[in-house]
Structure formats: structure tokens, C-alpha cells
Amino acid sequence: MEIFGVPTQALFGQLLIGLINGSFYALLSLGLAVIFGLLNIINFTHGAQYMMGAFCAYLLLTKLGIGYWWSLAIVPVLVGATGVVIERLMLKRLYDLDHLYGLLLTFGLALIIQGLFRNEFGSSGLPYAIPQELSGGRNLGFMFLPNYRAWVIVASLVVCFGTWFVIEKTKLGSYLRAATENPKLVQAFGINVPRMITLTYGFGVGLAALAGVMAAPIYQVAPQMGADLIIVVFAVVVIGGMGSIMGSIVTGFGLGLIEGLTKVFYPEASNTVIFIIMAVVLLVRPAGLFGTAK
Amino acid sequence: MAATTGSVAAATAAPAEARRQRIGFAVMAALFLVGPLVVYPVFLMKVMCFALFACAFNLLIGFGGLLSFGHAMFLGTAGYVCAHAAKVWGFPPEAAILLGTAASAALGLVTGLLAIRRQGIYFAMITLALAQMLFFFYLQAPFTHGEDGIQAVPRGRLFGFIDLANVWAMYFTVFVIFMGGFLAIYRIIHSPFGQVLKAIRENEPRAVSLGYPADRYKLLAFVLSATFSGLAGATKAIVFQLASLTDVHWSMSGEVVLMTLLGGLGTVFGPVVGALVVVSMENYLAPFGAWVTIAQGIIFVACVLLFRRGVVGELAARFGTGRRH
Numbered sequence: 097m098e099i100f101g102v103p104t105q106a107l108f109g110q111l112l113i114g115l116i117n118g119s120f121y122a123l124l125s126l127g128l129a130v131i132f133g134l135l136n137i138i139n140f141t142h143g144a145q146y147m148m149g150a151f152c153a154y155l156l157l158t159k160l161g162i163g164y165w166w167s168l169a170i171v172p173v174l175v176g177a178t179g180v181v182i183e184r185l186m187l188k189r190l191y192d193l194d195h196l197y198g199l200l201l202t203f204g205l206a207l208i209i210q211g212l213f214r215n216e217f218g219s220s221g222l223p224y225a226i227p228q229e230l231s232g233g234r235n236l237g238f239m240f241l242p243n244y245r246a247w248v249i250v251a252s253l254v255v256c257f258g259t260w261f262v263i264e265k266t267k268l269g270s271y272l273r274a275a276t277e278n279p280k281l282v283q284a285f286g287i288n289v290p291r292m293i294t295l296t297y298g299f300g301v302g303l304a305a306l307a308g309v310m311a312a313p314i315y316q317v318a319p320q321m322g323a324d325l326i327i328v329v330f331a332v333v334v335i336g337g338m339g340s341i342m343g344s345i346v347t348g349f350g351l352g353l354i355e356g357l358t359k360v361f362y363p364e365a366s367n368t369v370i371f372i373i374m375a376v377v378l379l380v381r382p383a384g385l386f387g388t389a390k
Numbered sequence: 391m392a393a394t395t396g397s398v399a400a401a402t403a404a405p406a407e408a409r410r411q412r413i414g415f416a417v418m419a420a421l422f423l424v425g426p427l428v429v430y431p432v433f434l435m436k437v438m439c440f441a442l443f444a445c446a447f448n449l450l451i452g453f454g455g456l457l458s459f460g461h462a463m464f465l466g467t468a469g470y471v472c473a474h475a476a477k478v479w480g481f482p483p484e485a486a487i488l489l490g491t492a493a494s495a496a497l498g499l500v501t502g503l504l505a506i507r508r509q510g511i512y513f514a515m516i517t518l519a520l521a522q523m524l525f526f527f528y529l530q531a532p533f534t535h536g537e538d539g540i541q542a543v544p545r546g547r548l549f550g551f552i553d554l555a556n557v558w559a560m561y562f563t564v565f566v567i568f569m570g571g572f573l574a575i576y577r578i579i580h581s582p583f584g585q586v587l588k589a590i591r592e593n594e595p596r597a598v599s600l601g602y603p604a605d606r607y608k609l610l611a612f613v614l615s616a617t618f619s620g621l622a623g624a625t626k627a628i629v630f631q632l633a634s635l636t637d638v639h640w641s642m643s644g645e646v647v648l649m650t651l652l653g654g655l656g657t658v659f660g661p662v663v664g665a666l667v668v669v670s671m672e673n674y675l676a677p678f679g680a681w682v683t684i685a686q687g688i689i690f691v692a693c694v695l696l697f698r699r700g701v702v703g704e705l706a707a708r709f710g711t712g713r714r715h
Contacts, residue, residue, distance in 0.1 A: 138515065196510065199459075201690065203690060204689070206687070212684060215684070333515065367526040371520065378507050382507040
């Protein structure tokens with residue numbers, strides 16, 4: 097069976113890969129957007145923290161024998177805690193300065209973290225086995241769907257919409273949104289804004305680490321795994337605009353799919369298509385698809 | 391960036407300040423003239439290429455307040471075009487360098503038109519993304535030879551009679567290019583154009599209300615910065631007879647930010663000092679592998695947290711050279 101001269105097997109296979117990549121774009125850009133909303137900092141360390149998540153899962157498995165499912169719960173907390181430390185020790189000092197200093201600081205941190213991991217583990221990738229419960233796959237008739245990949249897409253959707261729900265529909269989220277608008281006023285109402293900022297950063301970092309754990313069985317666990325990815329995620333963020341949570345999710349998945357389609361029809365451009373879309377969006381709608389001009 | 395205001399105030403030519411900068415310039419020229427007697431000349435040529443690159447970058451961030459995280463694309467593009475022209479088309483070195491520089495200027499115009507549509511953090515992310523796009527383009531384009539790069543680029547004869555294979559001829563050619571570029575950037579900073587650029591950085595709505603077309607000024611600053619970065623990249627390709635992916639990679643964009651930040655954003659000599667330190671560090675730490683990256687990261691963090699004015703900025707503040715606050 098063929099569609100536009102492309103075997104359906106290949107088409108759906110690439111679309112699946114696109115959805116998987118989109119899951120990670122969505123998770124990572126969501127974390128960036130949450131952090132940016134409250135801290136006004138673009139977290140360049142995000143890619144390194146995603147990598148830390150994958151390594152953390154790898155180390156828990158090989159050193160302590162703690163498996164994938166426990167890692168999903170433990171790793172975001174551990175890596176998120178390092179985020180809390182970073183926020184308390186360093187980022188806190190930058191809030192009164194130009195936003196660009198936050199970018200420079202987190203870029204430096206990313207270099208340090210990636211360098212340390214490269215020293216320790218070398219630059220070649222380490223394997224992480226797919227958990228037993230999710231090995232294998234099923235035949236859908238038109239394509240073969242590996243169970244683990246289906247799980248990643250579903251889990252990522254659940255986490256994304258969970259985050260959206262908490263921020264947009266709960267009391268806690270309303271505090272958060274209020275603090276984004278006017279931190280001083282919210283503080284005056286007796287809400288501990290500095291603590292909220294710290295926890296928000298920890299949460300965003302935890303999201304990156306969670307993405308890292310989910311990525312470990314799909315991609316190789318390597319010190320550079322987050323470095324190139326984060327640049328694509330930046331482009332995703334520029335396309336979506338950081339104003340809306342839902343915007344980040346939709347843009348993330350959408351661009352993953354477009355990238356997958358490009359791999360089928362014009363593979364030469366598959367690396368660059370997201371950047372090209374970014375350029376077009378900048379020409380047509382500089383504030384981003386879901387952004388508001390500031 | 392507000393924190394650099396002071397050093398810019400220092401750069402706006404109070405007579406005492408102008409005298410200090412003339413002395414500084416003489417010292418710098420003397421050091422680069424005597425330097426090769428003490429240090430390996432190829433190392434100093436590398437320093438001068440990167441110093442020019444950092445000065446060009448500083449023109450944009452230090453005086454325009456625009457943080458580009460994709461400046462490697464200008465360094466690398468000029469390098470590739472220059473190397474290709476010299477090797478495949480047989481251009482003489484001066485023409486190859488000019489062509490490379492022109493290519494970066496053109497690229498600066500196109501990317502600048504896109505990037506200045508957003509400000510601040512978005513500007514940084516957009517330039518980074520555009521540079522990454524070009525990286526993938528150069529990775530796949532046949533004329534760049536992918537991972538191998540363009541190797542064995544002939545240095546050729548400058549103006550037909552100066553043989554650049556001679557290390558001294560090459561050294562003084564680079565010296566002249568660097569000094570010329572440095573003076574041109576100095577002139578731009580202190581021209582009425584440079585003053586308007588600073589005004590836009592400090593308060594864009596006010597500059598617009600005074601009738602200055604802010605976007606056109608920012609675009610011109612971006613193109614100028616791209617052009618001088620290109621000059622540095624093209625010269626570097628001739629010196630090392632190589633154009634490779636390293637020069638278009640995002641880590642190179644990070645390095646030029648580091649040089650400028652370490653030396654002092656918005657200072658005249660800061661980028662040169664920063665380039666000297668960063669290039670030396672790479673040279674001497676090279677055997678220790680990933681420690682170079684770690685050291686660079688630590689310097690980034692230290693600069694942002696402890697001395698945001700950079701080496702030259704801090705020294706100027708310490709010895710009170712015309713600082714106004």
C-alpha cells in the first residue's frame with residue numbers, strides 16, 4: 097500500500113518517530129515556558145538537566161538495581177532538587193538584572209555539567225533496556241507499534257495536560273499565574289513568592305529530568321544528548337511563543353509530526369525544517385503562534 | 391544591558407579617557423608587534439583573529455544591547471566562502487577574504503532582518519536557531535566536505551607579490567587586518583551612529599519618539615557586526631588553511647560570548663583581553679579534554695555572579711577612569 101508514492105509502513109513509521117520527538121519537544125518546551133513565566137529566565141541548562149535525568153536512571157539501574165518505574169518517580173525529584181539548589185545559590189541573585197544574565201549563567205552551568213559527565217562517562221552512548229512490561233509491540237494492521245513508544249506518547253500527553261490542568265484550573269495554579277503577572281502584589285497577600293519561584297524552577301527541572309528518563313530507552317544515554325535537542329526546543333518555543341502552556345504542548349507535538357513528515361518526503365531538510373518554520377513564523381507573526389506581543 | 395552603562399560612559403571620549411585609550415591602543419599594538427619574538431606567531435595570529443571576532447560581537451551586545459547566540463555562523467560562513475574561493479576558484483588571498491567577508495555581510499542582512507523582529511531573550515534564541523540551521527546546511531552541503539572541512543587552502547600571494555607561506559608575511563598581514571578592523575569598530579562606536587545605538591539600547595521607546603528609526607539602526611549594527619566577524623573568519627581560514635564545522639558550531643558562538651563577557655561587555659579593549667585569555671586557556675588545557683569546557687563554564691558562572699563588568703571593566707572601575715557612577 098502506498099500514499100503519494102511512499103509505502104504506508106515508512107510513512108507511519110516516520111510519523112511515529114515524529115510523535116515521539118514531539119513528545120520530548122512538548123515536555124521540554126513546557127518546562128521552559130513554566131520557568132520563563134515566573135523567573136523570566138531562559139533555562140539553557142534544560143538540555144543538560146534532561147541528560148542528567150537519563151544518566152540518573154542509568155546509574156540507579158546499574159549501581160543500585162532500581163528499575164525504570166521507580167526511576168520515573170525518583171529521578172525527577174533528585175534532579176529537581178539540584179535545580180532547587182541552583183536557584184537558591186545562583187539564579188536568585190540575578191532577578192534584578194537584565195534577563196540575558198540568566199541565559200549566560202545557565203549556559204555556563206550547562207557547559208560545566210556536560211563537561212563533568214563527559215569526563216566521567218566518555219562521549220559514547222550507554223544503553224538502557226526497555227522495561228520488561230513494555231517490551232515487544234503490536235501489529236496495528238497498517239504498521240507495527242512498539243509498546244514502549246506508545247507508552248512514551250501517552251505518558252507525555254498525560255504529564256503535559258496534567259501540568260496544564262494544575263496551572264490553569266487549580267488554586268495553586270492561580271497563585272502561580274498571579275505571581276507571574278505581579279509578584280509584589282501576590283507577596284503582599286501573604287503568599288511566599290520566593291519559595292514559589294524556587295519550587296517552580298525545581299518543577300521545571302524535574303519535567304526535564306522526567307523527559308530524560310523516558311528518553312533513556314529510546315536514545316542512547318550520552319552526555320551530549322541534550323545539547324542539540326535544546327536548540328531545537330528553543331526554536332519550538334520561538335514558534336509557539338511562551339505565553340501559553342497549551343501553546344507549548346500543541347507546538348511541540350505539531351512540530352514533531354512535521355519533522356517526521358519531512359523525513360519521508362524530503363529527508364535532506366529534516367534537520368532544518370523546524371528552523372525554517374521558525375523563520376517563516378517570525379516573518380508572519382513575530383510574537384509566535386500562541387504568544388502575545390510584549 | 392544596564393550593567394554596562396558605566397563602561398560605555400567611560401568610552402564616550404572625555405579628553406582624559408581618549409588619552410588613556412590612545413595609550414591602551416599603543417600598548418596593544420606594541421605587544422602584538424613584539425609578541426611573536428616571545429610567543430609562537432601562529433598562536434598570536436589565532437588570538438588576533440578571535441580578538442577581532444570578539445570586538446565585532448561586542449559592537450552588537452556592548453553597544454547595541456543585542457545578545458546574539460549565533461555569531462559562529464558569520465565566522466564560519468566567511469571561512470567556508472573564503473577557503474572555497476581560494477582553493478577551488480583560485481582567488482588571490484585578498485579577493486578571497488573580501489568575498490568571504492561580503493558573504494557574511496549578506497548573511498547578516500538576511501538573518502538580521504529576521505532576528506530584530508524580537509528582542510532580548512528571543513533575539514538570543516532566534517540567532518542560535520538560525521546558526522544551528524546553517525550548521526546543518528554546511529554539514530550536508532557538498533562544497534564544505536562535511537566533517538573533513540575544506541583542507542589545505544592555499545595561502546597564496548597577497549597582491550600578487552607577498553608570499554603568505556612565509557610566517558612573517560602572514561603575521562603582519564593578520565596584524566594589519568586586526569588593527570584595521572579594531573580601529574574601524576572603535577570609530578563606529580564613537581560616531582554619531584554609535585551614540586544613537588547606545589541611546590536605543592538604553593531606552594528604545596524614547597529613541598523612537600525622538601525620531602530615530604530604531605530597527606534600521608539595530609539592523610545596521612547587526613550587519614556591521616556580521617561583516618567584521620566575517621573578516622575575522624575569512625582571515626582565520628587563510629591563516630590555518632582550513633575551514634571546518636568547528637567554526638559554525640554553537641559552542642563557537644558560546645566562546646565568543648565568553649571572550650566578550652570575560653573581557654568586559656561594552657569596553658573597548660575587553661574583547662581583546664578576553665580572546666587572549668580564552669584562546670590561551672584552550673591551548674594549554676587542550677590535553678585535559680573536557681576540562682576546557684568545564685573551565686569555560688566556570689568562567690561564565692563566575693563572570694555573571696562575581697564580576698559582570700569583566701576584567702577590563704573591573705580594572706577601569708578600580709582605577710576610576712572617568713566612570714560616572
